[in-house]
Amino acid sequence: xxxxxxxxxxxxxxxxxxxxxxxxxxxxxxxxxxxxxxxxxxxxxxxxxxxxxxxxxxxxxxxxxxxxxxxxxxxxxxxxxxxxxxxxxxxxxxxxxxxxxxxxxxxxxxx
Numbered sequence: 416x417x418x419x420x421x422x423x424x425x426x427x428x429x430x431x432x433x434x435x436x437x438x439x440x441x442x443x444x445x446x447x448x449x450x451x452x453x454x455x456x457x458x459x460x461x462x463x464x465x466x467x468x469x470x471x472x473x474x475x476x477x478x479x480x481x482x483x484x485x486x487x488x489x490x491x492x493x494x495x496x497x498x499x500x501x502x503x504x505x506x507x508x509x510x511x512x513x514x515x516x517x518x519x520x521x522x523x524x525x526x
Contacts, residue, residue, distance in 0.1 A: 429474070432493035433515040434458070434500070435481035447480075454481065454512070457503045463496035481512070490518055 436442075436450045458464055467473035467486050474485035486492045497514050504512060 427487055428518060429485040429487055430490045430493045430518045431516065432484045432486070432497055433478075433481065433517070434484070434497075435478065435513045437511040437513050439480035451480075453504075457500050458482065458484070458496075460503060461496050461499040463492050463499060467492065 434454065436447075436454060439447060439450065442450060463486075464473065464484070467488055470488075472487040474487075476483040476485070484493065484496065486496070493516055497516075500512065
């Protein structure tokens with residue numbers, strides 16, 4: 416790696432919330448599409464998601480059967496987001512999500 420390339424690297428701590436739809440592969444194609452849309456709507460309605468997005472402190476990565484949300488804020492934010500999503504989806508019988516949290520040093524590369 417050249418010195419110029421290394422100077423363009425910026426390290427940040429990212430707090431990641433992985434969300435997946437339980438039983439996704441057992442759903443029909445139409446049901447899969449509907450489940451992903453429902454998940455997107457529920458996540459976008461989350462206060463923590465909206466705050467981080469407004470502050471440009473969020474990276475959204477679709478995974479096919481869910482998503483990864485990388486928050487560049489505090490470690491509590493992804494957990495709070497998961498609680499908000501869980502409470503919103505509790506009233507929707509077809510919504511069953513799996514969760515995973517992790518954090519680590521991430522590299523942001525600017526050109």
